[in-house]
Amino acid sequence: MVGVVVVLENQRVSSAITLASFAKPRKVEKKICYETELGLSLEKRTRLLNIIREDNSWSNKQSGLYFTNLYAHHTQWLMHKDHSEFKELVDLVDNYLATSVLQIPFRYETKECWGGIYGKDDYAKIHSHQPYLWAWCYYPFAPEGSAPLRFHEVKGSGAGKVGAVSSEFEHEVYPHDDLLVMFGGHRRHSVPKSTTDKERVVIAGNAHISDLLNKSNF
Ligand SMILES: [Fe+2]
Secondary structure: OOOOOOOOOOOOOOOOOOHHHHHOHHHHHHOOEEEEEOOOOHHHHHHHHHHHHOOOOOOOOOOOOOOOOEEOEEOOOEHHHHOHHHHHHHHHHHHHHHHHHHOOOOOEEEEEEEEEEEOOOOEEEEEOOOOOOEEEEEEEEOOOOOOOEEEEEEEOOEOOEOOEEEEEEEEEEOOOOOEEEEEEOOOEEEEOOOOOOOOEEEEEEEEEEOOOOOHHHO
């Protein structure tokens, strides 16, 4: 466990540049998710899809100590370690997180990265990505009619209480080709059953402060 203690010598000097002023935690908490397009070429996105298509090693593993919440085609969990194309994507995502979302002097990095393909009737049940601080979904291909990514409110949570997750959603994002969606790892989310035969292709990741939460720490 690593702790960071910041002591402000003069709390009344609001214009002083401090570690706290870089962190801007209120901005992070207000927003449910962040969206951007990464600008990957059709060729690169097709290559990512083909790699995902070749690996269904974690499809239909919805139980056990380490499991998936997706009821869809699912690759192994460390694609960025085995494929340079995924590592390139992860570097883009981590850079976006550091420069456009957080603006804090810590280095975050994606620890896990996997791919999925949703066909007709595929879905993901409500889940979060805790204990990771950040999670993301990138869509190489999400044709019209693709199911949305839905975020669910935790009702009744607060100091000392464990909240119930509502099946109603408070926000949804309809993906399109080349979209990146980034959100706090605590955000409960789901994907309703796909109603189209077209493939909805997603690459997902979990990010945390570098040197924390490597797989071996679990
Ligand atoms: Fe997820």
